[in-house]
Amino acid sequence: DQQVKQNSPSLSVQEGRISILNCDYTNSMFDYFLWYKKYPAEGPTFLISISSIKDKNEDGRFTVFLNKSAKHLSLHIVPSQPGDSAVYFCACISYNTDKLIFGTGTRLQVFP
Amino acid sequence: DAGVIQSPRHEVTEMGQEVTLRCKPISGHDYLFWYRQTMMRGLELLIYFNNNVPIDDSGMPEDRFSAKMPNASFSTLKIQPSEPRDSAVYFCASTWDANTEAFFGQGTRLTVV
Numbered sequence: 001d002q003q004v005k006q007n008s009p010s011l012s013v014q015e016g017r018i019s020i021l022n023c024d025y026t027n028s029m030f031d032y033f034l035w036y037k038k039y040p041a042e043g044p045t046f047l048i049s050i051s052s053i054k055d056k057n058e059d060g061r062f063t064v065f066l067n068k069s070a071k072h073l074s075l076h077i078v079p080s081q082p083g084d085s086a087v088y089f090c091a092c093i094s095y096n097t098d099k100l101i102f103g104t105g106t107r108l109q110v111f112p
Numbered sequence: 113d114a115g116v117i118q119s120p121r122h123e124v125t126e127m128g129q130e131v132t133l134r135c136k137p138i139s140g141h142d143y144l145f146w147y148r149q150t151m152m153r154g155l156e157l158l159i160y161f162n163n164n165v166p167i168d169d170s171g172m173p174e175d176r177f178s179a180k181m182p183n184a185s186f187s188t189l190k191i192q193p194s195e196p197r198d199s200a201v202y203f204c205a206s207t208w209d210a211n212t213e214a215f216f217g218q219g220t221r222l223t224v225v
Contacts, residue, residue, distance in 0.1 A: 002153070032211050043116070043203055043216030044155070089155055098210035099168060100145060104154030 003027045004092050006103040013110050019077040021106050023090030026071065030092040030101075035064060035075045038087045038105070047088075048075070080110045118204050118217035125224055130192040133220045136185055137206030145214060146179055146189050147203040155203070161187065194224045 004025045013019045021035075031052040036044035050057040050064045050073070057064050063076045077084055090103045117136040125131050137144045145160040159169040164181045172179070176195070181187040191198055201221050205214040 006154070034213055036216075041218070043205075043218050045216070046213035049213060091155075093211060097168065098143060098162065099157060099160065100205075100210075100214055101157060102147070102155035104152075 002104070003030075004090060004101050004103040006088075006090060006106045008106050009104070010107040010109070013080045013108065015082055015110055015112050016079045019075075019080045019084065019108055019110065021075040021077075021088050021090075021108065023073045023075075023103050024071060025073075025092050027092070027094055027101075028071070029094035029096055031095045032093040033064070033066060033073050034091045034093075034100075035062075036089045036091060036102075037084075038089065044089055077108075080108075082110050082112060084108060085110050116204055116206055116215050116217035118202075118220050120220060121218065123220060123222045125194055125222075127195055127224055128193045129224075130190065131194045131198075131222060131224075133189040133202050133204075133222070135187045135189070135204030135217060137187070137204070138215055139185065141206035141208045141215075143207045143210060143214070144181060144187050145205040145207075146187070147205065149201045149203060149219070158189070191222075194222075196224045199223050 034049040035047040037047045038044040048062050048064050050066050066073045087105045087107045089105045119134045146158040147155045158171045159179045161181045179189045201219045203219045205216045207214040
């Protein structure tokens, strides 16, 4: 049973435009959410996170939005750059366990 | 610190053989996670440890899989006997607190033929 879902396996965006990556979760006990970025042949690296007490967190070109009622989070990248091309994973942690549960990933391609 | 170190980077083995994957977490990190990456399921949590103690192994697919953490600086994931469907990239990650980001190793690409 996939508790964290990224329904778009891939996304293609033109350089300079906004990239929006989406993530849905089913477990209402999740209270901390993260996005990771993964390049080929490398391990995932942390990008940005958000606590359930917030609905938005911004770091430079990256902004994460959280809609708790819809159990949905999104990552906005603006402006998108070719170096952003990678696989993006969302991840969730629940307050009653220490498990870090990942989604299936979205492959982002930013073209010139 | 050199980060999370996994070995080997690549492993090719024949079906039925025993495979051991190794991980050295970042010093001072109390949590260690083992993940498997597949196309269908993304990054799948297999097991995690807190202070060297296995806390949740519900993600371990079968009894053929086992993991140990004999001390704070070393963990192994063993598959015995290995099968072709075990072919995947296996990641180890560590963190000092459950509600902070985890740091990943570069992964071990396992191919079972």
